[in-house]
Amino acid sequence: MARVLQTFFCFYRRQSRKDGDLMTKPNAQTRVVVGMSGGVDSSVSALLLKEQGYDVIGVFMKNWDDSDDDGVCTATQDWEDVAKVAAKIGIPYYSVNFEKEYWDRVFQYFLTEYKAGRTPNPDVMCNKEIKFKAFLEYAEKLDADYIAMGHYAQKMVDTDGVAHMLRGADGNKDQTYFLSQISQEQLAKAMFPIGGMEKPHVREIAERAGLATAHKKDSTGICFIGERNFRHFLSEFLPAKAGKMMTPDGQEMGEHTGLMHYTIGQRSGLGLGGNGTSNEPWFVVGKDLAKNILYVDQGFHNPRLYATSLTATGTTFIAPNNRGNDFHCTAKFRYRQPDVGVTVHLQADGQMTVDFDEPVRAITPGQAVVLYDGDECLGGATIDHAFTHERELQYV
Amino acid sequence: MQPVYLDNAGTTPPSPAVIQAISQAEQETWGNASSTHFFGRHAKQALENARIVLANSINAQPGQIVLTSGGSESDNTAVVQTALARQHLGKHIITDQIEHKAILESMKYLETLGFDVTYLPVDETGHVAVADVAAALRDDTILVSIMYGNNEVGSRQPIAEIGELLKDHQAWFHTDAVQAYGLTDIDVVADHIDLLSTSAHKINGPKFMGFLFESDNVHFKPLIKGGDQEKKRRAGTENVPGVIGFATAVKALTPAVKAARQAQFAHFKQMIVGALQDAGIKFAVNGSLAPTELQHVLNLWLPGVPTDALLVNLDLAGFAVSGGSACTAGSLEPSHVLTAMFGSDSPRLRESIRISFGSINTGAQIQDFAEKLVQIAGKMQTKNAQVLS
Numbered sequence A: 001m002a003r004v005l006q007t008f009f010c011f012y013r014r015q016s017r018k019d020g021d022l023m024t025k026p027n028a029q030t031r032v033v034v035g036m037s038g039g040v041d042s043s044v045s046a047l048l049l050k051e052q053g054y055d056v057i058g059v060f061m062k063n064w065d066d067s068d069d070d071g072v073c074t075a076t077q078d079w080e081d082v083a084k085v086a087a088k089i090g091i092p093y094y095s096v097n098f099e100k101e102y103w104d105r106v107f108q109y110f111l112t113e114y115k116a117g118r119t120p121n122p123d124v125m126c127n128k129e130i131k132f133k134a135f136l137e138y139a140e141k142l143d144a145d146y147i148a149m150g151h152y153a154q155k156m157v158d159t160d161g162v163a164h165m166l167r168g169a170d171g172n173k174d175q176t177y178f179l180s181q182i183s184q185e186q187l188a189k190a191m192f193p194i195g196g197m198e199k200p201h202v203r204e205i206a207e208r209a210g211l212a213t214a215h216k217k218d219s220t221g222i223c224f225i226g227e228r229n230f231r232h233f234l235s236e237f238l239p240a241k242a243g244k245m246m247t248p249d250g251q252e253m254g255e256h257t258g259l260m261h262y263t264i265g266q267r268s269g270l271g272l273g274g275n276g277t278s279n280e281p282w283f284v285v286g287k288d289l290a291k292n293i294l295y296v297d298q299g300f301h302n303p304r305l306y307a308t309s310l311t312a313t314g315t316t317f318i319a320p321n322n323r324g325n326d327f328h329c330t331a332k333f334r335y336r337q338p339d340v341g342v343t344v345h346l347q348a349d350g351q352m353t354v355d356f357d358e359p360v361r362a363i364t365p366g367q368a369v370v371l372y373d374g375d376e377c378l379g380g381a382t383i384d385h386a387f388t389h390e391r392e393l394q395y396v
Numbered sequence B: 001m002q003p004v005y006l007d008n009a010g011t012t013p014p015s016p017a018v019i020q021a022i023s024q025a026e027q028e029t030w031g032n033a034s035s036t037h038f039f040g041r042h043a044k045q046a047l048e049n050a051r052i053v054l055a056n057s058i059n060a061q062p063g064q065i066v067l068t069s070g071g072s073e074s075d076n077t078a079v080v081q082t083a084l085a086r087q088h089l090g091k092h093i094i095t096d097q098i099e100h101k102a103i104l105e106s107m108k109y110l111e112t113l114g115f116d117v118t119y120l121p122v123d124e125t126g127h128v129a130v131a132d133v134a135a136a137l138r139d140d141t142i143l144v145s146i147m148y149g150n151n152e153v154g155s156r157q158p159i160a161e162i163g164e165l166l167k168d169h170q171a172w173f174h175t176d177a178v179q180a181y182g183l184t185d186i187d188v189v190a191d192h193i194d195l196l197s198t199s200a201h202k203i204n205g206p207k208f209m210g211f212l213f214e215s216d217n218v219h220f221k222p223l224i225k226g227g228d229q230e231k232k233r234r235a236g237t238e239n240v241p242g243v244i245g246f247a248t249a250v251k252a253l254t255p256a257v258k259a260a261r262q263a264q265f266a267h268f269k270q271m272i273v274g275a276l277q278d279a280g281i282k283f284a285v286n287g288s289l290a291p292t293e294l295q296h297v298l299n300l301w302l303p304g305v306p307t308d309a310l311l312v313n314l315d316l317a318g319f320a321v322s323g324g325s326a327c328t329a330g331s332l333e334p335s336h337v338l339t340a341m342f343g344s345d346s347p348r349l350r351e352s353i354r355i356s357f358g359s360i361n362t363g364a365q366i367q368d369f370a371e372k373l374v375q376i377a378g379k380m381q382t383k384n385a386q387v388l389s
Helices: A002-018 A040-051 A074-089 A099-115 A122-141 A184-188 A199-208 A230-235 B016-028 B038-056 B071-089 B101-112 B130-136 B159-166 B240-252 B255-278 B307-316 B336-342 B363-388
Strands: A031-035 A055-062 A093-097 A146-148 A153-157 A163-167 A243-246 A252-256 A282-288 A293-298 A306-317 A326-332 A340-346 A352-361 A368-373 A376-388 B065-068 B092-096 B116-120 B141-145 B172-176 B195-197 B210-214 B297-301 B352-356
Touching: A031 A040, A031 A122, A040 A055, A040 A074, A040 A146, A040 A199, A055 A074, A055 A122, A055 B307, A074 A093, A093 B307, A099 A122, A122 A146, A122 A184, A122 B307, A163 A184, A163 A376, B016 B240, B038 B065, B038 B240, B065 B071, B071 B101, B071 B141, B071 B172, B071 B195, B071 B210, B092 B101, B101 B116, B116 B130, B130 B159, B159 B172, B255 B297, B255 B363, B307 B352, B307 B363
Parallel strands: A031 A055, A031 A146, A055 A093, A243 A293, B092 B116, B092 B141, B141 B172, B172 B195
Antiparallel strands: A153 A163, A243 A252, A282 A293, A306 A352, A306 A376, A326 A340, A326 A368, A340 A352, A368 A376, B065 B210, B195 B210, B297 B352
16 A cells, blocks of 8 residues: 555656646645535545645535435435535535436436346446536536545546546555546546545544544445335336246246346345255346346356456546557456456457456446556446357346 | 625524614513513513514504514414315415415415315516406405515515405405515505515514414414413414514614615616626526516526526625525525426526625625626636537
8 A cells, every 4th residue: 555655646746746737726726626425535535625725615416316205315414414524624515416417327327227137337327427527517617626526546647647547545445446437537637535545544534523424334335226125216217027037957946026136146035945956055147138037046156157258338448548459457347356367359439358367257247347457447348248268148 | 805695585684773672682571471470561561562563564453463483484374274264165275386485385285185276377577467366266265375575586466456356255365475574565454465474584683583464354273382372373482582673673664764775776686787788698587677576686597507506606706695495405496486487497497596685785795796797607608608619
């Protein structure tokens, strides 16, 4: 971590000298609009910027209308927390409504992907379309020089003025996976004040400053679903179509409640232990959307769950790619998974093939494949298909 | 620069005289007005003196003034308690689409109890047509509630005409006069008004204070139940210092003062509108600039200028204006008033602000504000034009 920090500060200083226009501005005249969620990470981000003397404005994004739900309604509480924290820090704070943008650009994508039998990642899309787009545009209307977020990610600007994104210093919290689709222009305008810290330290700072969110529980799950039952939520928008659950050999094993309820590699919840050829638990190993069949098989390490390559679309690089069309690096296929060595083959139209150094379990269409070189997050794409030795795994 | 307050339709600062009166009353007249001992009698006397001032202000009798916690309580009482008391005479109620939420939510509640509510439309300047009221009126109509003047666009409703229309009908006539009270002379007798709501904090009085005028033919059970205060029409120990503050604010509003304010605020409106015109800013007034309207409100549509971003820019520059009511989590709800006037698809719902004037505003402040508004709106409109071209 020390090394990362050193690199970070080193580049940061260099940035200070380089980027004339913005950087000759003293902090007091540099306006930073902080996305405040009502959580401890964004609270401390705002605090740190204020302490560094920036002209800080806190803005809460209201992305989901949960006012009619009789169940969980966290936005109001979160807004109250933003108000408390901002008042304590001594910064003006506001709320902006992105419900329409979120609905159109994130939620519709989310539903479309589920309808296609895939497992979307709305957090990746939310960063790309809302936090680093709609919010950035809004902040620019407030004459912001930068936006800041409470993400565990780091930014450095090289001697050519190109912004690079590095993993958060807290390996356990690193959020670059979710930020992998943002562009150079978006990153250039972003600050991640806590990216160089470990989570316990962030909480310590919050506690020391007496921020109301110091002990607030981290949010879990997808922002608009919150703590609600996921299947129930989804059923309000998409009709679930029950169908057959089968082994790959064609043996009927019962019913599934709707293909969208299952993700490749998850326990099938069958409790079929004794019915198979062993006592091993059953896992989802494939889907046939056309026939509405869910394939299940036994064993966590079932060979049908292991892929050796994938194809992906919508490839974006955060900093311009200077590695050519074929190169070796590491990759993540889901959040908080250890990196795997891969060879990337870029193709036309943002498509790419990724060959793994070793087989990888449960590659999931719809999720992001994110590329890294050491600590740098290079960018990513959306997984379309998984293959084992050229043969496609039937995952959608 | 001191921040400039231009949200007087939201609330107003208590005047120095009001602060002084309340402060003195808190020290000298703190007794419980219902107590029979000296302290109580002293408070009771002060209370009744204040009530006379309030009654005189609308040509009512002191016994017709029921003290409440403010506009919302007055509105809730007038609507809900009337309905409950008169349901044997009918279950039909008439109101309009641009009422304050205190009225509209009360109506919604009554609908859940089986009442039939007609929500009259308004035209593009925010006015209810008397003919629409007449057409909606039925034999079983028990209440008509139409506001005196609107809080978002300043439109003044034809109260005298509606009063005339209803004077021989069984329906009681309620008007929410929270916004109009400080700017126009109200006569409940001449206008055949049965129920009228006011609020102290909109006229430089204290918050959580108001009254409901009830004419002699009005009888219903209290909304707030408990003790026998206010002739059993509103329970709860009277806020004597608050009423004294309220009466102090009312006393300052002589007909001449109200007329002068209307004229001054009309001038403020012209200053802002003129500055926008001179600078070539694209805009339209939501409502009407006619001198008959409540002049303290100027609602502007600035095409291409999102309300939320404009409000923040103005706030950061030291100008407090409003963009409609805040709903959950501090975000703005599209105005139901502008929706009624222009339809739910109108860009005005997302690109309008309300500027509202009060006794504390000066011409210099309005000039500063107009300059800032021109600067911010101009910048955003220019940027949009560049994006579009």
